[in-house]
Amino acid sequence: MTEIRFTKDHEWVSLDGDIATIGITDHAQSALGDVVFVELPEPGRSVAEAEACAVVESVKAASDVYAPLAGTITEHNAALADDPALVNKDAEAGAWFFKLRLADRAAFDVLLTADAYQAFVQSL
Amino acid sequence: MVDHEPQTVPLDAWHRSHGARMVDFAGYLMPVQYEGIITEHLHCRTGAALFDVSHMGQATLAGPAAAAALERVVTGDIAALKPGRQRYTLLMNQAGGIVDDLMVANFGNHLLLVLNAGRKHADVAHITAHLPTGVTLTPAFDRALLALQGPQAAAVLAELIPATAAMRFMDAIETTALGTDLTITRSGYTGEDGFEIGMPAAHAADVATALLADPRVKPAGLGARDSLRLEAGLPLYGNDIDESRTPIAANLGFAIGKRRKMTWDFLGGAAVRAAHDNGPAERLVGLRAEGRAPVRAGATLHDAAGAAAGQITSGTFAPSLDAPIALGYVRADLATDGTALTATLRGRAIALHVSPLPFVPHRYAR
Numbered sequence: 001m002t003e004i005r006f007t008k009d010h011e012w013v014s015l016d017g018d019i020a021t022i023g024i025t026d027h028a029q030s031a032l033g034d035v036v037f038v039e040l041p042e043p044g045r046s047v048a049e050a051e052a053c054a055v056v057e058s059v060k061a062a063s064d065v066y067a068p069l070a071g072t073i074t075e076h077n078a079a080l081a082d083d084p085a086l087v088n089k090d091a092e093a094g095a096w097f098f099k100l101r102l103a104d105r106a107a108f109d110v111l112l113t114a115d116a117y118q119a120f121v122q123s124l
Numbered sequence: 125m126v127d128h129e130p131q132t133v134p135l136d137a138w139h140r141s142h143g144a145r146m147v148d149f150a151g152y153l154m155p156v157q158y159e160g161i162i163t164e165h166l167h168c169r170t171g172a173a174l175f176d177v178s179h180m181g182q183a184t185l186a187g188p189a190a191a192a193a194l195e196r197v198v199t200g201d202i203a204a205l206k207p208g209r210q211r212y213t214l215l216m217n218q219a220g221g222i223v224d225d226l227m228v229a230n231f232g233n234h235l236l237l238v239l240n241a242g243r244k245h246a247d248v249a250h251i252t253a254h255l256p257t258g259v260t261l262t263p264a265f266d267r268a269l270l271a272l273q274g275p276q277a278a279a280v281l282a283e284l285i286p287a288t289a290a291m292r293f294m295d296a297i298e299t300t301a302l303g304t305d306l307t308i309t310r311s312g313y314t315g316e317d318g319f320e321i322g323m324p325a326a327h328a329a330d331v332a333t334a335l336l337a338d339p340r341v342k343p344a345g346l347g348a349r350d351s352l353r354l355e356a357g358l359p360l361y362g363n364d365i366d367e368s369r370t371p372i373a374a375n376l377g378f379a380i381g382k383r384r385k386m387t388w389d390f391l392g393g394a395a396v397r398a399a400h401d402n403g404p405a406e407r408l409v410g411l412r413a414e415g416r417a418p419v420r421a422g423a424t425l426h427d428a429a430g431a432a433a434g435q436i437t438s439g440t441f442a443p444s445l446d447a448p449i450a451l452g453y454v455r456a457d458l459a460t461d462g463t464a465l466t467a468t469l470r471g472r473a474i475a476l477h478v479s480p481l482p483f484v485p486h487r488y489a490r
Contacts, residue, residue, distance in 0.1 A: 033347070034162040036441040037416045037448075039470070055470065057418055059161040059441050060347055084416070088160075 005108060006117030007068045012092055018105050022068060023096040024056065024087065027121050032058040035087040040076035041098055047071060049107070054097050056087065069107045071100040133178040134268045134325035138332055142343050149346055150241035152179040157345040164344035165351050165443040168314055169484075172276040173344035174335050178268040181244025182307075182322055185251075186234040187259030194235065196254045197391045199371060200228065201381025207232040210296040210309045214371050214379050215247055220395025221367035222374065223250055225359070227320075229296035229309055236296070236307055237261075238269070238320070240361045254391065268328035273318030273352075276340040278489065281308075281319055284334060288319065293488040302331050310489060313349060315356025315482060317489045354449060355442050357410055357481030363421055364408060364437045364451050370396050373404035373453065375481075406434055407459040410481040411450040413467070413474050416441070418448040423467040425452060425476070433458050433465050442483060449483050450476070 002016045010028035014021045029035065037057040047053045047067035054065035054076075076098040080086060087095040102108060112120065130148045133139075139146060144155035155176060157164060167173050185194055191202040200213030210229040217223050224243040229236040239247045244265060252261050272281060282289040285301040288308055296309040304327035312318035323331055335341050350360070359365045365374045370392075377400065384390060388397040413419045420439040427433040439450035458465065463478040 033157060034160050034443075036162075037418065039417065057441070059165075059351055059418075059443070060156070062418070062420065 003108070005111035005113060007066070007111060008120060009066050009068070011065065011068055013068050013108065013111055015102075015108050018102050019074060020069065020071070020100045020102055020108065021096045022065075022098055022100060024065060024091055025117070026091045029088050029091040029095075032056060032063060034059050035084045038080040038084050038087065038097070040080065041073045043073050043075055045073045047073065047100070057084075065097055067100060068111060069100065070103040072103075073098055074101050075099040133176060134328040135176050135178065135332055138329045139176065139343075142336075144343070144345060147346075150179055152241060154179055155343070155345040156347045158343045161345070161347035161351060162443045164342065164348035167342045168274045168316060168344055168348060168352055169444055170275065172272055172274040172280050172318075172338070172341045173314070173348065174332065174341050175271040175273065175344050175346075175349055176268070176328075176332070177271050177320070177349075178325075178328065179241035180269055181237075181239035181241065181247070181263065181265050182267045182269060183237045183239065183244070183248060183261055183263045183265070184234045185237060185259065185261050190235055190259050191230070193255050193259040194228070194251070195384070195390060197251055198226075198228070199380040199384055199390055199396070201383050202228060202235070204381070204383070205230045208296055210294045210311055212379055214376060215250065216390055216392040216396070217250075217367055218392050219367070220370045220392035220399065222361075222365045222369055222371060222376075223247065223367060225361055225365060225376070225379075227309070227311065229307070231296065231298055231307070236322070242362060266325050268323050268325050268331075270321045270323075270328070270332060270335070271312050271314075271318060272321065272335055272341070273312045273314040273316050275317060275487065277316070277318040280335065280338045280340050283338070291319075293317070293490045302334050303327060304331070306331075313356075313358055314352035315358070315484055315486045316352070317487055351440050351443055354438055354440050354451065355444055355482065355484040356486060357451070357483060359408065359451065360438055369408075369453075370399040370404060372396060372399035373406055374408045403456055405456060406453040407456050408437070408451060409454055409459050410479040410483060411436070411439075411452055411465070411476045412479040412483075413448040413450065413476045415474065416448065417469060417474065419450050419467045419469055419474055419476065423469060425454060425465045425467050427455070427458055428464055436467060444484050449479075454478065
């Protein structure tokens with residue numbers, strides 16, 4: 001049973017056991033425009049909550065992607081290196097950025113629900 | 125610097141109704157993109173792209189010997205600019221720095237200047253301060269300016285305005301068409317063939333709609349305009365050129381008229397001559413980076429020995445090349461094509477090399 005939560009940095013976090021999969025939201029990819037390059041964290045790296053650990057570059061600008069929670073990177077999505085535009089096509093599924101073994105499973109529950117994230121986006 | 129609310133261009137509502145994302149640029153709310161920068165960019169290289177550049181400043185210079193008067197502050201041979209022709213030139217300061225880069229068209233009884241948006245007010249004050257009595261610079265900043273750019277632009281425009289069919293690169297005409305008075309030059313900022321069309325603000329939406337009615341035309345925003353000009357190796361004022369750079373350092377020596385190089389009798393001419401004779405300390409060059417990560421303005425450059433080599437002034441991902449490109453100033457001894465340099469990007473060294481300009485060949489209708 002996977003659950004999906006969101007952050008105010010426009011990331012989605014899907015949890016399966018203690019492994020979280022992280023990507024950017026459809027709202028984020030739309031705001032960024034054409035994605036031309038993605039830099040991802042290497043497996044094994046420990047990250048703190050809110051630590052910048054990936055970068056997504058559009059034609060216009062570079063944006064950081066943050067670890068939504070503390071943990072250890074277990075995997076990154078190598079497909080994004082070959083096809084960064086996948087982020088524009090399939091942001092909330094195929095274009096996941098990295099997977100994170102959470103240091104504290106319970107911390108997941110403080111992230112935004114889908115409804116709370118939608119309300120946040122509409123407030124912008 | 126603009127410390128008040130951004131202004132709107134005459135086509136503001138038109139842009140929004142065509143799906144534009146508007147951003148503040150040089151004090152104006154401008155469309156940065158419609159469909160997407162890469163799509164718009166590539167369409168300009170294959171079809172015809174319609175840009176609104178009404179934030180730029182149009183101004184007329186009139187009076188006896190207006191050309192000679194302008195020559196006091198610009199590098200070009202304006203006196204030799206024939207009626208019906210346009211020229212790129214540089215507005216200078218006393219120190220030999222570039223106050224702005226601009227286009228000057230000769231319409232017989234007056235010159236038409238097209239100035240950068242962020243510089244136009246300063247330009248008018250600067251030029252006016254050097255004008256003799258009887259020569260008057262009149263801003264027409266409320267006029268709209270559209271650019272139709274791309275290999276299909278000429279065919280599209282000739283159907284709507286037959287007079288444009290006879291124009292070649294850097295020709296300039298005044299004509300009445302599409303219900304209004306237009307100024308049309310065969311020029312642009314994309315490296316492609318194309319036109320810039322000036323008109324009264326009240327007619328901008330009608331003209332834009334008439335152009336867009338042709339299925340070969342798509343609207344394009346300032347995002348694509350920037351990536352197109354960078355592929356074409358054209359400098360952006362405020363990034364690649366400014367008051368601290370001479371035309372020589374900026375590789376814009378071509379914009380100094382031959383006659384002007386005999387006398388150097390423009391504002392800042394002595395300093396520019398010194399840079400010309402002695403060589404500048406740094407030169408603007410094209411740079412290509414390895415990998416796909418864009419190296420952007422502000423990144424510092426180092427030579428193979430690790431010594432400071434210069435700085436990137438513009439950098440983006442080039443849609444036509446599917447690769448990152450940049451412009452930057454490097455020490456003059458490093459300015460030869462092929463020179464290997466590095467930039468630090470997020471703590472990692474990125475390999476670059478000096479590359480010939482333009483990155484994408486110009487396709488002007490000469």
